[in-house]
Every structure is written in C-alpha cells, then in structure tokens.
Amino acid sequence: MERRDFLKKCIMVIAGASVPLSALTLVDPKKVLAANPSIQWAFLVDTTKCVGCGFCVKACKTENDIPLNANVTRTWVERYVYTKDDRRYVDSPKGALDGYTDARIDLGKGEFKEIDKDNVGKAFFVPKLCNHCASPACTQVCPVGATYKADNGVVLVDRKWCIGCGYCIMACPYAARFFHPVLKVADKCTFCYHRLSKGLDSACVNACPFGARKMGNIHDKNDPITQIIMNERVGVLKDEFGTKPQAFYIGLAQEVR
Amino acid sequence: MYSYHRKSNEAEWANQPAKYGTTGREKLHEFCAECHGDVVKIRTEKLHGTIPCENCHGPVLNHPEKPEKLDVDRSRELCLRCHTNLPYTTSERKRIPGIDPKTHNTGAVCVSCHNPHNPSLEGMK
Numbered sequence: 480m481e482r483r484d485f486l487k488k489c490i491m492v493i494a495g496a497s498v499p500l501s502a503l504t505l506v507d508p509k510k511v512l513a514a515n516p517s518i519q520w521a522f523l524v525d526t527t528k529c530v531g532c533g534f535c536v537k538a539c540k541t542e543n544d545i546p547l548n549a550n551v552t553r554t555w556v557e558r559y560v561y562t563k564d565d566r567r568y569v570d571s572p573k574g575a576l577d578g579y580t581d582a583r584i585d586l587g588k589g590e591f592k593e594i595d596k597d598n599v600g601k602a603f604f605v606p607k608l609c610n611h612c613a614s615p616a617c618t619q620v621c622p623v624g625a626t627y628k629a630d631n632g633v634v635l636v637d638r639k640w641c642i643g644c645g646y647c648i649m650a651c652p653y654a655a656r657f658f659h660p661v662l663k664v665a666d667k668c669t670f671c672y673h674r675l676s677k678g679l680d681s682a683c684v685n686a687c688p689f690g691a692r693k694m695g696n697i698h699d700k701n702d703p704i705t706q707i708i709m710n711e712r713v714g715v716l717k718d719e720f721g722t723k724p725q726a727f728y729i730g731l732a733q734e735v736r
Numbered sequence: 737m738y739s740y741h742r743k744s745n746e747a748e749w750a751n752q753p754a755k756y757g758t759t760g761r762e763k764l765h766e767f768c769a770e771c772h773g774d775v776v777k778i779r780t781e782k783l784h785g786t787i788p789c790e791n792c793h794g795p796v797l798n799h800p801e802k803p804e805k806l807d808v809d810r811s812r813e814l815c816l817r818c819h820t821n822l823p824y825t826t827s828e829r830k831r832i833p834g835i836d837p838k839t840h841n842t843g844a845v846c847v848s849c850h851n852p853h854n855p856s857l858e859g860m861k
Contacts (some may be wrong), residue, residue: 580816596823624740
C-alpha cells in the first residue's frame with residue numbers, strides 16, 4: 480500500500496467513525512428542563528419577619544423525633560444584638576427551642592451578659608437550617624455513600640448505610656449536620672421530605688405564624704417564592720465556599736454567616 | 737458534579753408518617769374548622785389569627801381517632817415565646833406587646849386572665 484492510499488483510508492475511517500458522534504444532537508439543558516418540569520426545592524427566610532418565638536424549632540423537633548432536650552437540632556434561630564458602643568453579640572440558647580424569654584445574652588456555661596436596654600442599637604433574629612446546597616460539601620466526603628442529593632434537590636442521609644463517622648458533620652460549612660444521639664447516625668434537615676411528598680408544608684414553614692419561612696420550587700418561574708428570589712434582594716450564607724446554597728435570605732447582615 | 741445516590745432510600749424518607757397537619761399560614765384553620773368551626777369561633781383575622789392552631793393545641797397526628805383529645809399547651813412559657821418584652825426596636829418584635837416575666841403576675845398561667853382566642857385587652861374577662 481502506498482503512503483498516499485494509506486493516508487486516504489485513514490481519513491475515511493476517521494470520518495466514518497465520527498458520523499455516529501455527529502448524529503448525537505447536543506442537549507440543551509434548558510429545553511430538557513422545559514419538557515420535563517422537575518421540582519427543585521428552595522427555601523426562603525425573611526429575617527425581617529422573624530421575632531424569635533422558636534415555634535419552628537419546636538415543630539421541627541417534634542415532627543422529626545429529635546430529642547427535645549439534647550443539644551442538637553435540625554433548625555435553629557440565632558439572635559444578633561448590636562450595642563451602641565459597637566459590640567456585637569450572638570446567641571442561640573438550645574437553638575431557640577423555647578424562644579427568647581430573656582433579654583440577657585447567653586454566653587454559655589451558665590454565664591449571661593446583661594445589656595442595658597438603652598444601649599441596644601439594633602437587634603434581630605435569623606432562622607437557620609440546612610441550605611440543601613446545589614454543590615454540597617457533605618455528600619462528597621461520605622466514605623460509604625450514605626448521604627446524597629435527591630433529584631428534587633433535597634440532601635438526605637440513608638440511616639441504614641451511615642456508619643456515623645462524622646466526616647459530613649465536619650464538612651458542612653453551616654454546621655447544619657449533627658450526630659443523632661439516639662440513632663447514632665448523622666442527621667440533618669430533610670426539608671420534611673415525608674411532608675413534601677404528601678403535599679404538606681414542612682413542619683417549620685407550617686408552624687411559623689409570621690411567614691418568615693417559606694419554600695418553593697425554584698424550577699417553576701411562576702412560583703411566588705421563585706418570583707421573590709428572582710426579583711427581590713436576597714442573599715445566601717457563605718457564598719465564598721462555592722456550595723451554592725439553596726436557602727435564600729431576605730435582610731442578611733454582614734455578621735450573619 | 738459526581739456524587740452517590742441512594743435511590744431506594746428516597747421512598748423510605750417519603751413514607752415516614754407526618755405528625756402535624758396543615759394548619760399553617762396558607763390554609764389557616766381550615767382543617768380544624770371542618771369539625772370545630774361551629775363550636776369555637778376560629779379567628780382568622782388580626783392578632784392571634786395568624787398562629788397555626790397546632791402551635792398551642794399540639795400536633796394533630798391521627799386525631800380524632802388517635803389521640804381523641806389533643807394535649808393543649810397552656811403553659812406560661814408558650815405565651816412568653818412572643819410576649820416577653822425585649823428591647824429590640826429594630827426587629828418585628830417591637831410590634832408585639834410584651835411583659836417582663838419576672839414581675840408580671842409571676843407563677844400564674846396567662847390563660848387564667850387572657851383569652852388566647854380573643855387576646856384584645858379591651859375584651860378581657
């Protein structure tokens with residue numbers, strides 16, 4: 480075979496092999512999504528509406544069988560107090576399970592900080608929970624593949640597979656995971672997966688009398704919650720970690736991380 | 737991004753029983769009003785009308801079969817969640833009238849004087 484023929488045949492083979500590749504049309508994710516409208520849950524916290532009653536924490540713990548008195552919780556409410564002499568205090572006694580019934584700041588270990596009421600500059604409450612990140616750090620570190628992101632965006636833990644090593648608890652930048660003291664596995668907010676799949680609101684959303692907590696399908700443009708996320712000024716926690724959190728906050732302050 | 741997926745586990749989570757009903761903001765009191773609408777005037781207007789029934793009356797579970805009667809939380813602590821006076825003028829808390837739990841009728845339960853279904857101070861019993 481001559482060199483020229485060899486090269487020609489080579490080119491023919493390559494061209495032939497590439498035909499099936501070109502037959503595959505490039506998939507446009509937007510078109511696929513429009514044809515198969517899927518649910519992608521997102522959370523919206525309006526911190527300006529929260530009064531720190533802690534009904535959400537109580538409802539969450541009751542609904543999901545988290546021991547009430549153990550110092551672990553799937554959701555919690557933080558209190559931020561700024562004084563006029565520019566000091567900043569944050570506390571969350573028992574995750575605000577019983578609300579805030581004391582104007583003193585809980586410093587832990589039984590110590591409290593009295594703040595003169597004339598010295599309070601601004602103060603507010605911030606509910607926190609798992610952000611159900613689009614790119615979660617916790618699911619990547621699991622050595623046994625027990626934690627995963629469901630198709631509808633909810634990050635779940637398979638309690639039968641979890642070995643309780645605690646890697647995911649350390650990996651979460653938001654401290655949203657904890658070790659379940661009874662079941663001895665990693666536990667976290669599930670957006671009340673069982674309630675969502677029954678068409679109910681999650682327990683915390685249901686319990687909030689002030690509408691500070693809401694959930695919506697971020698893949699549905701007409702969803703009122705998606706509308707707020709698209710059109711209003713919302714922020715996420717620790718954006719710099721690149722986890723793409725799916726819990727959006729209205730009225731975030733710089734100190735809230 | 738690649739990650740694990742435990743497909744069979746999704747159904748396990750989905751099939752867990754729910755404890756609370758749906759008495760939240762969206763379908764406020766509708767669920768309870770189906771049976772109790774005549775007996776108790778269920779308020780949906782301002783003041784306590786925005787509080788889901790289950791926050792005080794407890795999770796509905798399989799009521800009315802089990803439990804037949806819900807365990808109502810009438811404790812002082814429940815009311816104090818919102819009605820403790822905190823000096824936070826920049827938060828929504830400023831809208832809610834508050835008391836100092838250390839001085840305001842200590843030891844008494846709030847419901848012995850205040851009616852939680854009609855909390856207006858003018859109509860106090």
